[in-house]
Amino acid sequence: MSVFGPESAALVVAAAIAATAFWRGLGVFLAQRLDTKGAVFRWFSFASFAVLAGLLARLLILPSGELATVGLEVRLGAAVIGVAAFYLSRRNLLIGVASGTLSFALAAGALG
C-alpha cells in the first residue's frame, strides 16, 4: 500500500481517465469543423442541456450508491426547498443551494 494504493486501483483510475478524455477529445475533434451559426452547433448546445438534465434526473430520482439510502421524498423535498429559496431570493444560487442542502442534511439526520 503506497500513496497511490494497490496496483489494481491505479489501473482503474487510468482507465477512468482515458474513458472520460475520449469524449472530451471527440468533442474537440468535431468542434474544429463547426461554426457558431450552424444548425449542428445549435443542436449540440441543446443536447448538452438535455444530457445535464438527464444527469440531474439520475442524481435526484434514480441515484446509485449512498444517496439511494435516503428516501425519494427527502431528495425531492430538499430539491423543492432549494428551488423555492432560489426564486424567493431573486435567483440567488448560494441561498438556493444552501437551503436545499441544509434541509437535506437535517431530514437525513432526523429520519436516518
Place this chain on the structure above:
Amino acid sequence: MFSGSSVNYPRYDGVMKPVDFKGGLRAGMRAALGLPTVVLLGSLTGYGALTHDTGFGAGLAVLSTILVWGLPGQIVMSEMYAAGADVLAIAVAVGMANMRFFPMAVSLMPTLAGRNVLVRFAQAQLMSATSWAYVMRASAPETPEARLGYHTGFTCVCVSVAATATLIGYLGAAGLPKPLGLALLFINACFLLLLLLDTRGRGAAVAVITGVVAGIPINMYFPDTGLIITGLVGGTAGFLADGTSRKQAS
C-alpha cells in the same frame, strides 16, 4: 449570445463585461471563488471520503479528481472498484457516466478564441458541468478572447479547490457524521438543478424539461446508455422548439 462580432459590448446588471483574455481570466477566477468553490469543497470532500473507504491511496484519489475531472464518473469508478468489477467494465461504465463531455465540448469550443488543437484539448480537459454552465450564462463575457480567459481562470481555480477538497475528505473520512456525508453528495445535484433553472431561451428550457421528464423513464430502462438517448431526444426537442420560435420572430 455567442457572437463576438458586435462593436458595442452590452452591459449586464450595470457591469461592463471584460473583452480581452486578461480581463476574462480575472472575471473567471472571481466567479469560481464564489459559490463553485463552496460546492466543490462540499462535493469533493464527499468523494475523498468515498475513495478512502474503497481502498484508493490518497495520491491516487487526488489524481483521479484532477485528471478524470467528472464527479459522476469518479463515483461510478470507486463504487465499482469497491464491488470488485473488472477494469474494462469500469472503463465502459465511467465512459457512459461522463459522455456528457462530448456534446459539451462541441458546443463550448467554437465560442472560445483560437483554433489551436492543443489549446482546445486543454480547455476540454479542464471543462466541467459547472464551468460549461457558467460560460453559457448571460453574465459571461461575449468576445471569444475574453471567454477563453474566463474559462481558463474559472477552471484552474475549480481544479485546485477540488484537488484540495479531495485530500481533505480523504484524510478526514472517519470523522464525518453520516447525514453530513450524504448532504455532501446531494449538494452537487442541488447546484446542477439551480444552474439548469437559470438558463435562458426557449430551446434550452425545452431541452432541460424534456431531459428531466423523459430522462427518468429512459434511464430507468436503459441504465447504461440512458444519458446518450436522453441527449438525443432532449437536444432534438430543444432544437425544434428553438427553430419554431425563430420563424415566429422573423
